[in-house]
Structure formats: C-alpha cells, structure tokens
Amino acid sequence: MLGELHHAIDAGAVTANMMFVELGQVIAQQAAGRTNDDEITVCDLNGTGAQDTAIATLACNVLGRPRQEPFSTTT
Secondary structure (H helix, E strand, O other): OOOOOOHHOOOOOOOOOOOOOHHHHHHHOOOOOOOOOOOOOOOOOOOHHHHHHHHHHHHHHHHOOOOOOOOOOOO
C-alpha cells in the first residue's frame, strides 16, 4: 500500500478494510469530512501536481476566496 495510510494501518489506528472519504468528495460536498473534534484527517499526497492544483482551486472557489497569482520565477 502506497502513501501515508499504511502508517496508520501499521500503527493500528485504522484497519485496511475501512472505507475512507477522498478529499475531492468532501470539497464537492459528496461526503462529509470530520464531524467532530475527535476525528482526525489522514492526508495522502500521492496525486499529481495538476490534481492537487485543481482541488486547491475548487476549494478556493467553494470558500469564495480569490485565487492567488503564482510566484514569479524571474529575478
């Protein structure tokens, strides 16, 4: 198993057969995220940069926050 989830499984915090909600599902309001302060979030960042950027853009749009311009690579 790739990603960060295997650490939680190895530590016994979760089991391998548990169902997990994807970040994109939470952002698209297709599934609930954390429902109380006792729940934790496990983040697996094995996606591609394009996927991560698309999710971040969607999150900003859902939250009504303007998209920031990228940093300049010129000096």
